[in-house]
Amino acid sequence: DQQVKQxxxxxxxxxxxxxxxxxDYTNSMFxxxxxxxxxxxxxxxxxxxxxxxxxxxEDGRFTVFLNKSAKHLSLxxxxxxxxxSAVYFCAGxxxxxxxxxxxxxxxxxxx
Amino acid sequence: xxxxxxSSRYLVKRTGEKVFLECVQDMDHENMFWYRQDPGLGLRxxxxxxxxxxxxxxxxxxGYSVSREKKERFSLILESxxxxxxxxxxxxxxxxxxxxxELFFGxxxxxxxx
Numbered sequence: 515d516q517q518v519k520q521x522x523x524x525x526x527x528x529x530x531x532x533x534x535x536x537x538d539y540t541n542s543m544f545x546x547x548x549x550x551x552x553x554x555x556x557x558x559x560x561x562x563x564x565x566x567x568x569x570x571x572e573d574g575r576f577t578v579f580l581n582k583s584a585k586h587l588s589l590x591x592x593x594x595x596x597x598x599s600a601v602y603f604c605a606g607x608x609x610x611x612x613x614x615x616x617x618x619x620x621x622x623x624x625x
Numbered sequence: 626x627x628x629x630x631x632s633s634r635y636l637v638k639r640t641g642e643k644v645f646l647e648c649v650q651d652m653d654h655e656n657m658f659w660y661r662q663d664p665g666l667g668l669r670x671x672x673x674x675x676x677x678x679x680x681x682x683x684x685x686x687x688g689y690s691v692s693r694e695k696k697e698r699f700s701l702i703l704e705s706x707x708x709x710x711x712x713x714x715x716x717x718x719x720x721x722x723x724x725x726x727e728l729f730f731g732x733x734x735x736x737x738x739x
Contacts, residue, residue, distance in 0.1 A: 523665070546725045557629070557715055557730030558668070603667060607726035611656060611675060615667040 517541045518606050520616035527623050533591040535619050537604030540585065544606035544614075549578060549589050552601045552618070561602070562589070594623045628652075629731035631716050637737045644703040646734050648716030655721045657699035658683075658728065659691060662713040671714075674699055675721065706738045 670683030
């Protein structure tokens with residue numbers, strides 16, 4: 515049972531435009547949702563998080579929106595830059611030691 | 626600069642060989658984790674440890690064991706490697722009291738089993 519789903523394996527965006535990465539979840543018990551970014555041959559790095567009681571969290575070019583009724587969250591990157599090209603993992607944190615990851619979305623930002 | 630270091634970036638082993646993957650963190654984190662990353666499956670938890678000598682099974686522990694003799698070091702052991710264990714292995718660590726559960730990852734160890 516995939517509790518966190520990223521249905522788009524890849525996304526291609528022009529430099530300067532907005533990138534929107536989507537994530538759906540089924541478990542209402544997540545305390546936090548996190549986005550991690552992963553470059554090839556490197557480990558994932560934390561990008562941004564949002565509490566399950568919030569609707570939005572913003573950090574520079576990155577904004578995460580949470581729609582609890584739809585069990586959906588999205589990561590917006592504005593403006594997109596070629597250096598943003600990476601795999602983005604959505605994750606739900608249940609507390610304790612349990613983090614559930616989505617399958618990832620590969621973002622290509624074209625110059 | 627905080628760091629999680631994995632001992633081997635790339636390994637090639639033969640079926641049946643014993644494999645050791647080591648991970649060291651310098652952040653004094655209580656918790657350490659081993660994940661494997663496979664295309665289309667995301668990151669799946671193999672084992673984790675919340676204290677020295679303590680370990681708990683994750684979602685896919687079969688075929689693996691772990692060892693944590695010191696707080697900063699967490700080892701993953703494949704007793705008899707099989708081809709279906711070809712994967713990217715990621716070590717991570719975290720603070721127990723971190724509200725968001727943020728994980729700090731190493732650079733990964735890509736294992737190929739022939």
